[in-house]
Amino acid sequence: xxxxxxxxxxxxxSVLLQAQQELLEWRGxxxxxxxxxxxxxxxxxxxxxxxxxxxxxxxxxxxxxVLFLQGGxxxxxSLIPQNLLNGKTKACYIKTGAWSEKAVSDAQNxxxxxxxxxxxxxxxxxxxxxxxxxIDSDAAYLHYTSNETIHxxxxxxxxxxxxxxxxxxxxxxxxxxxxxxxxxxxxxxxTQKNMGPSGVTIVIVRDDLIGHAPKTTPSVFNYxxxxxxxxxxxxxxxxNWYLVGLVLKWLQAQGGVAAIEQRNIAKAAxxxxxxxxxxxxxxxxxxxxRSRMNVPFILADDGLDKAFISAAEAQGLYELKGHxxxxxxRASIYNAMPxxxxxxxxxxxxxxxxxx
Ligand code: PLP
Numbered sequence: 001x002x003x004x005x006x007x008x009x010x011x012x013x014s015v016l017l018q019a020q021q022e023l024l025e026w027r028g029x030x031x032x033x034x035x036x037x038x039x040x041x042x043x044x045x046x047x048x049x050x051x052x053x054x055x056x057x058x059x060x061x062x063x064x065x066v067l068f069l070q071g072g073x074x075x076x077x078s079l080i081p082q083n084l085l086n087g088k089t090k091a092c093y094i095k096t097g098a099w100s101e102k103a104v105s106d107a108q109n110x111x112x113x114x115x116x117x118x119x120x121x122x123x124x125x126x127x128x129x130x131x132x133x134x135i136d137s138d139a140a141y142l143h144y145t146s147n148e149t150i151h152x153x154x155x156x157x158x159x160x161x162x163x164x165x166x167x168x169x170x171x172x173x174x175x176x177x178x179x180x181x182x183x184x185x186x187x188x189x190x191t192q193k194n195m196g197p198s199g200v201t202i203v204i205v206r207d208d209l210i211g212h213a214p215k216t217t218p219s220v221f222n223y224x225x226x227x228x229x230x231x232x233x234x235x236x237x238x239x240n241w242y243l244v245g246l247v248l249k250w251l252q253a254q255g256g257v258a259a260i261e262q263r264n265i266a267k268a269a270x271x272x273x274x275x276x277x278x279x280x281x282x283x284x285x286x287x288x289x290r291s292r293m294n295v296p297f298i299l300a301d302d303g304l305d306k307a308f309i310s311a312a313e314a315q316g317l318y319e320l321k322g323h324x325x326x327x328x329x330r331a332s333i334y335n336a337m338p339x340x341x342x343x344x345x346x347x348x349x350x351x352x353x354x355x356x
Pocket of ligand 1: 075145
């Protein structure tokens, strides 16, 4: 089947096969990765390779720490203000969909949120024009969500934060395109879309921004403490680190982030073209901001939704139902979705339109 789930989502088959082969014993260690001490010599290799592979795939400069945490990207909604406010009382946020909305709502427990821009009134169909943004120079940082997984809105470029540390939730488009890390103060992402199974949250943070969290911050959620302890202040999600490591090696074998970006551009272009040419399907997002990863679309007659989902499933096309908050359909086409999956979806959609 082809699995279009928004996350946890489809993984490269070769990664799953390798995990299966190594399930009982990892590289002659006599044990499964699941059974290894996180302080032992075998796991040390897995942890080292994980960080160095991520650093090389994203060209992460040396003055950035890379953390592998738990609690999901959602925990970061609260941990970012706790760790980065550093005595300031305000932070700027751009609202472009359901996930940035949640980030704003949690941040409000810690500081005054300056709403730099919002497309809520237009049903999150675009990114507001930068000329209209309100950036407060007294704010600790500017937060945005580079790809809105539910609304299918993606920033085409890195926004100009006018000198504020830029913070980005890249949960659903990390590793799908090259990014200049040096333009960011902090990047965070849950792993369950482009990087592996759920259970790990990556935080990439410029080292001068950390070390200022108040004493009330739990130590496992204090970036400086975790950085000092290689993200092993407590027991990490060891098996999930290993699986993320396998996905990173798969991505390297695909030619890295620049190469996968070209495939992502081609896959998304094909699917949007099929939607735009049809009389039945419609994508509500303004063209420059359409996500390459999550493609929502609605049917002209929502009475056909159920028939669409069940006919798709009968063809082996799974998890196409849109998020419950927006309805319609959504096809998530992350790095691991093969071209053939997108082709099969397009062919199915055309046939469904013809027969209905
Ligand atoms: N941010 C974005 C953009 C997401 O897509 C998601 C989950 O789908 C989250 C945050 C929340 O992630 P988690 O469920 O890991 O807390």
